[in-house]
Amino acid sequence: MKPVNEMKIEFVSRSSNESFARATVAAFVSQLDPTISELADIKTAVSEAVTNCIVHAYKNSIGTIYISVQIFDTGRITIKIRDKGVGIPNIKKAMEPLFTTGGDERAGLGFAVMQSFMDKIKVTSKIDKGTTVTLEKDIIPRVLRNG
Amino acid sequence: MNIKTEFSDKTLTxxxxxxxxxxxxxxxxxxxxLAVEEKNPSALTLDFGNVQFMDxxxxGLIMGRYRLMKLLNGNLELVxxxxxxxxxxxxxxxFSLDIIKNKGCEQIETRE
Incomplete structure (x- = not known):
């Protein structure tokens, strides 16, 4: 399936860019006319993935975070968040709710939130090569929503 | 700074x-x-009414403040x-911690 629209951004892994990343993705997907709730879901999921890149992938360094968003004519959006950081040794463990290596002030809920707020999540990772998180969500077209 | 604190009746808001x-x-x-350390409140209230976004x-912030208030034998409340x-x-x-006070706020949306 070919996307009807697509965008790519890259930015350095500074925490001040977390709001830039989610706002930019939200602005791009807004052309599908999502509900406020759908938009909040997407912003939250993107924020979680980008925070993971900053807190974990580039823990002791500054690297580049790559985001691409594709929109399909069915209303499906695919968001890829990629880093070239340390990688995740055990993806299954990392995705367990409440598991965190981020210390006391981190809830360990990042992946749980992505899973719950999006329709589909895929995580691929290679040690010292990086991690790609792919998020999918179907935005219900307004014509169907209004009956 | 995107936070204001108020103190009255031993409650820090x-x-x-x-x-x-x-x-x-x-x-x-x-x-x-810092405000908790200064005022030593018996209750801490976090007001989310003006929060536009939270991940x-x-x-983590709520859990940490819950632990802090427990340590001080105080209570935490979210409004x-x-x-x-x-x-x-x-x-x-x-929700199981019983710290939520929904003062005139929306119902929790359940996901199908």
Whole structure:
């Protein structure tokens, strides 16, 4: 399936860019006319993935975070968040709710939130090569929503 | 600074404004913890009425303040939770801590 629209951004892994990343993705997907709730879901999921890149992938360094968003004519959006950081040794463990290596002030809920707020999540990772998180969500077209 | 604190009747109220994410959580945490240290309140109220966005960093913030208040034998209360934050909190299991006071706020949306 070919996307009807697509965008790519890259930015350095500074925490001040977390709001830039989610706002930019939200602005791009807004052309599908999502509900406020759908938009909040997407912003939250993107924020979680980008925070993971900053807190974990580039823990002791500054690297580049790559985001691409594709929109399909069915209303499906695919968001890829990629880093070239340390990688995740055990993806299954990392995705367990409440598991965190981020210390006391981190809830360990990042992946749980992505899973719950999006329709589909895929995580691929290679040690010292990086991690790609792919998020999918179907935005219900307004014509169907209004009956 | 996107936070204001008020103190009366041994209750410290922190009114948080704007976005709560990993970037802003540190400053919010430091402001609250400093005020708690100064005032030694028996209750801490976090007001989310002016929060536009929150991710799981906010859950970490709540959990940390809950632990802090327990340590001081005090209570934590969350008020004015927007619907989106309610959903995050229900996902986190924090509802079981009995710290939520929904003062005229929306119902929790359930996902099918």
């Amino acid at each position: 922190a009114i948080i404004e704007g976005d709560i994410d990993h970037h802003t959580a540190k400053g919010i945490r430091e402001t609250i913890d 799981s960093s906010g859950i 004015n939770l927007p619907e989106h934050i309610n959903r995050l909190i229900s996902l986190s299991g924090l």
